[in-house]
Amino acid sequence: MLLIGSLASPYVRKVRIVLAEKKLDYRFQEDNPWAADTQLPQTNPLGKVPALVLDGKEVLYDSRVIVEYLDTLSPVGRLIPAGGRERAHVKTWEALADGVLDAGVAMRLEQTWAGRSDAQRCQAWVDRSLDKVQRGLDAMQAQAPGAQPFLTGQHLSLADIAVVTAVDWLAFRFPQQDWLQGRPALAALRERLAPRASFADTAPRL
Template sequence: MKLLASLTSPYARKIRVILAEKALPFELVVDSPWEANTRIPELNPLGKVPVLITDEGETFFDSPVIAGYLETLGASPALLPPAGLDAVRVRQTEALADGVTDAAVTALLESRRPDGERSEREIARQKDKIDRGLAELERRLDGRHAFNGSPMQLGDIAVAVALGYLDLRFPDIDWRSRHPGLVPFAERMFARSSLRDTQPPAG
């Protein structure tokens, strides 16, 4: 299977972490939807990474759908409980973490707009979402080792990737000081080889 991804995309990183945890072989095709010669819109009409092409030639996006597909391959460890309320709860953690990532991506794009077009108010609005999202994650974690019970699940990976993205793009937010309850969890997750090996390049 092939994964089309940019090396800085947090959503693509989530999928790369899952592939690494499950030791699933894949070909990484680096492609950025922001480049003029990108192939992404041919594969995903929304023009976004990640995109996964299965060995059978089927194409899947976006990252929650790809995560669901990878689960069907049956490789361990399972990162989603079998269908049911427990699976919905893991998906809720993923959605909350992805929402923090969405707000960070939106704030970054806004901050890169030229003078006169940039809205500081919009950046602040997105940063509020980040802060509220992290506060809710901290509350839900409640000092435990993982969000949806042991062992690690998809939601834990999404949270770790969201925090890693804040480190990359918004170190000034200093989430560690504002949400110290997330720090031991993040340190454990960041130490895993799947996260170490998928660290985004600076820039």
């Protein structure tokens, strides 16, 4: 398998963590979708990362599709329950974390994208996106259980991976803001997973 993506992308990192946890072999090809010389549209017509190339031809894209596929490849460390309410619970956590990321990315692009001048930037849009991020983090804190080590029980799941990936990216891109102030459950989860090899080896970087 060939994974195409950016080392700074939280969506790519989520896939890389799953690959590590599932002990799956793959090659990594770095590509910045915002660069003028990006080759990504030749693989993913949407021009987004991550993209996972299977057997040199078939391509999967969207991190949610990719991680769900990867979880079926090995019985080692199942990260998504097979069905029922437990599966829906984990996927809802992932949707919430990805929604926080989507809003965070929108906020960052509005503030920094070189394709817009300062006069074209919209503070109201930044504020709206920030509000979504804060509400999402508040919901995570409120829903996080206090009496178990992980979000959905005694074992690591995709819920934990998605949430910590989102929190780490916010800290990476907006270090001036303390995203975990008043959110002790999220802080504890992040601290618990930080030393784990799959998380430590994939920390976001430029």
